[in-house]
Amino acid sequence: MLSIDNDGVIRDARIKVELIPQISHGPLTLIDAIVVHQTDSSTAKGTLAGYRTGAKGTGAHLLIDKDGTLYQTVSFHQKCWHVGPILSRCYQKHSCVPKDEEYYHSLTKITGGINGSYARAMDKREETKKYPDRYPSNSDSIGIEIVGRSLDSFGNHYESPTTQQQQSLHWLIEGLLDSLHLQRTDIYRHPQISRKGAGEAADATW
Numbered sequence: 001m002l003s004i005d006n007d008g009v010i011r012d013a014r015i016k017v018e019l020i021p022q023i024s025h026g027p028l029t030l031i032d033a034i035v036v037h038q039t040d041s042s043t044a045k046g047t048l049a050g051y052r053t054g055a056k057g058t059g060a061h062l063l064i065d066k067d068g069t070l071y072q073t074v075s076f077h078q079k080c081w082h083v084g085p086i087l088s089r090c091y092q093k094h095s096c097v098p099k100d101e102e103y104y105h106s107l108t109k110i111t112g113g114i115n116g117s118y119a120r121a122m123d124k125r126e127e128t129k130k131y132p133d134r135y136p137s138n139s140d141s142i143g144i145e146i147v148g149r150s151l152d153s154f155g156n157h158y159e160s161p162t163t164q165q166q167q168s169l170h171w172l173i174e175g176l177l178d179s180l181h182l183q184r185t186d187i188y189r190h191p192q193i194s195r196k197g198a199g200e201a202a203d204a205t206w
């Protein structure tokens with residue numbers, strides 16, 4: 001069990017708290033899931049510096065450096081932009097209600113085959129559902145970033161997390177599942193739920 005204080009911050013000697021307002025985006029009132037990412041960077045230092053510029057606004061609640069050092073960068077009471085438009089869970093599993101099935105079936109036509117529009121339209125429809133009928137999104141999940149580079153420009157292959165990163169991830173996930181009352185099935189790799197290269201966090205274990 002991790003000790004999470006009233007401000008949504010983990011209080012533990014293993015966690016360095018460096019809250020970064022530039023990547024905090026309003027109240028997070030519900031935590032249904034955890035999403036595991038890789039940064040496509042080589043050092044936590046670089047990632048933290050990028051977060052602080054606020055140029056993109058993207059980031060996650062927790063960051064794991066190569067040597068296993070853990071950072072909390074955003075309170076669990078605040079949203080992060082760590083997941084893009086979500087995929088349709090039912091469409092992937094062939095379990096949509098007929099109305100959804102029909103909509104998604106014709107979505108390419110509806111959106112004129114434009115990738116961004118397709119993704120946004122799908123996300124918009126999915127956001128009307130409750131988890132776990134849909135995948136988790138920025139509105140109901142926390143993100144963990146593991147420092148590590150993509151080995152190609154598509155994100156299909158990433159470097160494997162170091163042993164220290166895996167150990168920190170295991171410890172963190174164990175504590176979070178307990179403290180946030182989540183199940184192992186509530187943990188996702190980013191590419192499972194959104195349009196990202198399949199290699200991101202592929203070798204992370206918990």
Ligand SMILES: [Zn+2]
Pocket residue numbers: 036037038082190196200
């Ligand atoms: Zn990601």
